[in-house]
Amino acid sequence: MKYLYYPGCSLKSTGRPYDESLRAVFAALGIELTELDDWNCCGATAYASIDENQAFGLAARNLAIAEAAVTDGPPTIVAPCSACFLVLTKTQRYFEDYDHVRDGVTRELAAAGLTYRGHVKVRHPLDILIHDVGLPAIAKLVQHQMKGLHVASYYGCQVVRPFATFDDPLYPTSMDAIMRSLGAETVDWPLKTRCCGGSLSGTIKEAGLRLNQHLLVEALRKGSDLVVTCCPLCQFNLECFQKQINKNYDERISLPIMYFTQLMGLAFGIPEKELGIRRLFIDPLPVIGALKGGVPAHV
Amino acid sequence: MSDKPKVGFYWCASCGGCEESIVDLAEDILGVLDAVDIRLWPVAMDFKRSDVEAMADRELAVTFLNGAIRTSEQEEMARILRRKSGLLIAYGSCAHLGGIPGLANQFPREEILRFVYEQSPTTENTEKIRPLTSAEDQGRKTTLPKFFTMVRSLDQIVEVDYYLPGCPPTPKLLLNAVTAILKGELPPKGSVLAPDTALCDECPRRDSKPVDLQIPEFHRPHQVVIDPALCILSQGVVCMGPATRGGCEAACPAGNMPCTGCSGPTSGVADQGAKILSCLAASSSPKEEDEIRRVLEGIPDPVGTFYRYALPTSILRRKRMPAETPQAHQ
Amino acid sequence: MSEQNGEIRIGFYVCHCGHNIANIVDVAAVARYVAGLPHVVVSREYKYMCSDPGQELLRQDIHDHRLNRIVVASCSPLLHEQTFRTATAKAGVNPFYFQMVNIRENVSWVHEDPAEATLKARDLARAAVRRVAAHKALQPKTVSINPDVLVVGGGIAGIHAALTLANAGKKVTLVERAPTIGGHMAMFDKTFPTLDCAACILTPKMSAVKNHPNITLWTYAEVTKVDGFVGNYTVTVKHKPRYVKEDLCVGCLECIDACVYKEAKVPDEFNRGLGKRKPIYIPFPQATPQVVLIDPETCIAVKSGKCKRTCVEKCDRLAIDLDQKESFDEITVGTIILATGFKTFDPKRVSYYGYGRYPNVYISLEAERLINASGPTSGELILRDGRRPKTVGIVHCVGSRDKNTHRWCSRTCCMYSLKLAHLLKEHSGAEVYNFYIDIRAAGKAYEEFYDKLLEENVHFIRGRVAEVTDWAVIPEEEGKLIIRVEDTMIGVVRRIPVDMVVLAVGMEPQSDAQEVRRLFNISCSTEGFFLERHPKLAPVDTFTDGIFIAGACQGPKDIPDSVAQAGAAAAQALMLIDSGEIKLEPNTAYLTEQNCSGCKSCINLCPYHAISYLDDKHRASINEALCKGCGTCVASCPSGAIHQNLFEDEEIYSEIDGLLAERSPESTAV
């Protein structure tokens, strides 16, 4: 399997562990990722909320480059960051559905000497893993069964809403399924797509913290040992504000928040430093019982 | 002057094969020479054009004209001979349908000229000289006829009374025609003087064709060994026979090669290519979109295959090209 | 006939259709324009051409002006072509000298610019005028109707249709895929609004079917093949193995007790898995036929052969046959009624309602079984976790009126939710909440029933439920299911904790509706329900003559509507049968032999084997009786030797030419 890879800015900064672990895990699964050459900002929030057309233009440039990059068959972009995934998907959909967007984008690209014919497929890693790779193939690679580990899968909003391209918009299960194929137990966590506060944590702190508190408390109440997620911003919110939440609301929360690809990597026996585990603030290794003595000695 | 019916043979955009086919009457040519008075036959006899122009209208009982129309010169001769002839017969594929030179209707005139006089690998023509309808060489004026933008069949220039199909027509068809004319036993004006059933009707391989034929793959003649006993189409090799008028006694299949359609369609068909296309596509077996595409790619050149001889007289007549000014000249 | 003199005299009529056409199309201009076309002798506009005076006008003109070709520009030929052909024939002109122009569905109803619409109407009219000039006189062929009828589906609709026909003296074969007839209705506890018990009114009809001399009842059977055409269908039916000889079994049920399984272990279908059954079982006490069957998936004997086969020993009538194989029957019928019913919406698709995750979330049908005296709990309202609910929430419109699932209203949910509210309260005294968008109680005595419920203090909260969750934010919510909903009456989001949730799931097409419709060669509507020929004027006909539809397979219906429609379908079938024969479109293909080269290209193209090859003559030959008139061979014949009545090449060419000939804006403003 070969795909174009669109990391986006987060995976080059706060989300580095996601980038590292994703590449490692996909490599292990024999999936070839080619980073899109000369990619640019996906056009997420900052632009989208100010000038939608510009956002479309930015996103479309990436799509156009991708289209040109692949000669055999329709090109597929893998976008791990929820924001990128959403904006690229939206641009693709609008390009197909609305004349004015199609014309606008075409005009803007022409200015840059580019053309886009609308053939690119934008897909999320979860989609690839479930539908292209398949759970059996994943299970086959597992060296360290995550037996007895209770995992809460957190999807956030953007990967499934408003475009439910590969999973249920309100109660997605793809990440849970993958976790189960690693041998872990998944908790039925009704808040798996509830708001993480997004950038509120930075703007209206009180609101942001409350929202995260709900998520963390319910996750613990359901007996989770750790939370896995597929979104850099969610990971950041859930992990980095735990101290603050404990202080403000008198909680005793210390719950590891990691990328689902990191847990997959550990299960596959990929050395943890290739998975950016050390970059996390809350070390998940202690709770990952399955790894006791299981982590390769040379690590 | 003898009172035998006066006959003319003339050629336009042709290869001379039609002339040869007349010579191929062999012994019978002597019979014909007895029965008729040949007044015009450039390839084999010396005659003056002035004789023709001096003739009274319709003085020639019948003129057999072969070749398509591509130059002003040919158009003129066609019009003159129309006027001088009682019956004008389009003789052979080119006059009848446009013929193989008609395939040029798939290309702009300029592209033809540019290749011949500039691009062909052996041409040395740095100063890009082109033949001119009117040129001057050391003050000497020379002229050439106009080269039209497209190839036309005879009946696209003048009214045609009858058609003799084939590339070239078989001596048998010619002889039948001459006899019919002499006996005055001609079918309705505008008829093609050949059977009105497709080639299969006279093809010895017909009985070998299965009634439930489905074509899973198309093969090109050089890719397979064709069984001389079996229906060629049933071997997956495109044969124009089903969509082509008979009369040649299936000469090409007799040579173990498929019919390429030189006699044009039967009277019930307006567009030979469209019909064989319809028939072959329907008779092929794939159902999946991609499979269909792949299998039909086995016919790499639909136009050249289905309209080998009849492009100028097909419904479309000529490839649509960016607007040209018809008289723009080389 | 009036065309002998060879001269073509065309009469053209453009219909206003009240305002439907005239509002957009300048009919006068069209009429004036057509008047100027060759061969047109009369060109008129008229308010309603399909009306009696309209047809009379036509007749009069034919007579006065010796017309021999008629063109009417009005609605779709699918609607009124017959009408005008008949009118034409009445006036002594061959009905196939008529051509219809569709300027309503294809013009006035879909275009807004009057100028463009008028231009288009003119083009279409001109094409028709040219076409009709090329028409030939034709004689329609008639086929006789086999009086036997096939009814597919043994729900209330199928049952009623079968009985109606059988009572009219027709031989009926009723095919039901389940082991018993009765369908969904048999699962209901009571029926709204009268609250009479479903079983009490259904079972008599079920046994009537079983015992009717004119009805052959085949349960546990499926139609696998349908050949032929109206009046002459040949149908193949597959009998699935019951492992019990139907004719020998008397339904004593002793074999069931004798089964090596002492306890019933298998979730039983009839009770929606709330109860258990044994591998050998009878779906429910009143099942018809009263015949047990063995489920090969769970029966040790069938699966592995290793079993004491106590059931076999027990049956002294030797009815049990563990080696039974599927068998096939072929029957011939003249007409077919499809009553294949519906499927309830699967609420797992709306994951946020927690069905399948929270044990105490039920769907309506399960609730029906829970409170049914012969149900798994013998009518005791005991939840999956063994508790008895003190509060129950009924969520309306689950899988209905929702663009993410189904846009349509399932029509029955409001009423059965009310019914369930009443019954649940009656059984448990619990507080019952209804969460609804609107209450749709359109039906005889329905609204009254709603009023009754209001008096019974059932709570009604107007708002679409957002989610059912066990996420407790306050102690009172612990251990409960919380229904989160915006109460649009008071404009606040409410969290209502309940013990039991009932999802009022909607009705959707059977999962195999598409295969079935291909099998019978009919169409489906966008939603996937079978498509009727006309929504108002032909609600039980389909586009395939002789095939009718009844009940929920055509769209969501309650019992009274299904029964009414079943009656209608039966009447349509009877109409065909009693008329004895039907006229078919004479649009068959024919061959001009002198042009046929015997290339055989056409032979294999005909799906109906109507073309054969004559070895002696080396020519193809078309059997018009078998030809269905698709024209595929016509389009393929490389000699142009095959032609099609009503769709001759010449007719279509003249239509193309007519559409494209002469166009320039100024001539629109005639």
Added chain:
Amino acid sequence: MNNQTPQNGNRRITIDPITRLEGHGKIDIFLNERGDVDHAYYQIPELRGFETFSRGRPAEEMPQITSRICGVCPTAHHMAGTKALDSLYHVDPPPTAKKIRELIYSTFMLEDHALHVYILGGPDFIVGPDAPKETRNVVGVINTVGPDVGRKVISMRKRLRDIISLLGGKVIHPVFGLPGGVAKGISRDEVGRIRDAADDGVEFALFTLEVFKKIVLGNKAYVDMITSEAYTHRTYYMGMVDDRNRVNFYDGRIRVVDPSGKEFALFNAASYADHIAEHVEPWSYVKFCYLKQVGWKGFTDGPASGVYAVAPLARLNAAEGMATPKAQEAYEEYMKTLGGKPVHFTLANHWARIVEMIYAAERMAELARDPEITGETIRVIPTARPTSGVGVVEAPRGTLFHHYETDPNGIMQNANLIVATQNNSARIAMGIDKTAKELIHAGAVNESLLNRIEMTFRAYDPCNACATHSLPGAMPLRIRLFDHSRCLLREIVR
């Protein structure tokens, strides 16, 4: 058809159309003030564009498409095309296939030459250049040599052509050629008939030689005419030869000799473009071939000018002899009589043609007796990926090159065709000019004079249908006389 009124009111002779050649020509003759010839133009006025409209066609169709360049020598084009396909697909046909091809080809050469000797060019000699034009045709020939001979000619050609039909499906535009072989084999019971025809063919060719000697060589006037300066050009000559430098029509290498008869070049078909180039003039549609290494020096002969000739005269000059006994005898006699190689007399083409008839007939007879001719294996299915291929044969009217380039799917991208008469076009043009200069003085022109000018190019048996494969249609020959002030003196359209 000029609308100018000649100043000096000269009467206007119109003879039309030019006759007895395949395809068409036009001559403009300009006089100087003395009324002598200043310059004569030989023009070809047509174009068909085969190279261009071959694009996009499946390569395997080319032998049949290009055969429509000429219906007189379709077999030559068909064969050149077929050989181009062999090289395109890198396939070597099985021996039987090669022999069948050469058998067909020899049969074709024999009958085609016969056509020219008796029907096209022959009348000039057999009936005579000065005979009344009404008799200068096949009928005239028959009357001169007697009806039996006439019948003999006709039936011989018929038998030969029937053999081509038998083996090639059709005689005009045959269909036997496929890359790697032929479409159809020869059955044992067919061989007999071919052998008989071949033997009669040999006898017929020798008979023709006798007729020629009796009528032509027996007549001093003719011989003087043949060897007269008016019909002489000292140019290069090109022809295909076998490994022993003997004439071969079907296969071999191309040999060029210089005006002194020394070998100038010997090359394989594939490298034709290194040796041949085409020159364009604004006053004719036909291109003028010349030797690349020598270069284009205009319409002039001698070792310094790249102008060269093909066809019988040239072939015999370019070779060292014939591969069959009787033809070799005739060859030697021909060279001896005409003063040894190279023979520069244009009109000697007729004699050379008859020598070739003998060779063709003998070769045909050899092949008909070859046991391998009835072999089963007649095809090798091509597997290689096609790119580019060149095929060459000796057509009756000279060396014929077909060059195809395709995509990997064998679809034509480019075609380049260098055709017999085109090789000769420069020499023909020179010939016309020279003959005109020699014969026309003080504006004096008469019938036979014009026929003699015509004879110049008829000797090459020029096929303008071929030469103008790139041009459509036909055009009568017109001879127009202009005075020194370039105004039209008179027009003789014949």
Added chain:
Amino acid sequence: MDRQQTSDSSGTWQPKIIAFFCNWCTYTAADLAGVSRMKHDSHFRIIRVMCSGRVDPQFVIDAFARGADGVLIGGCHPGDCHYMEGNYKALRRFHLLSRMLMSMGIEQDRFRLEWISASEGEKVRTVINDMVRRIRALGPLRLPAGLAELDGELKTREEEILHV
């Protein structure tokens, strides 16, 4: 009169599309679109045939040659053909024919095959609108007018030729 140009009331060029619709699926769908009052572009004209299998490639070519700017064939979805397999034959013809048309200079967007079932009134609207949009972008095809212009190179007056 120019058979090529159809103009709207404002006189600007408007495309002319000929649509061959099968009686059972697509024609019914067009009726449905009408009954549902789904407004769509008016620059197409429907010809009703019993089955897409009846559409002879000659009809398509003829339509173009007589001045159509586009041709649309509408049939039942694969597997749904009222006559079992007519639509498969139409599909195969379509693929070969559109390739043929392209090599004759008629752009792909001008010839289209769509499966539209009796229930897909909406699809009729979207397909028509989309096709009109694409053809507007391509501009007029003008086959008859183009050929008429080329015939301008012919001498029609005999006296130009015959000087007798």
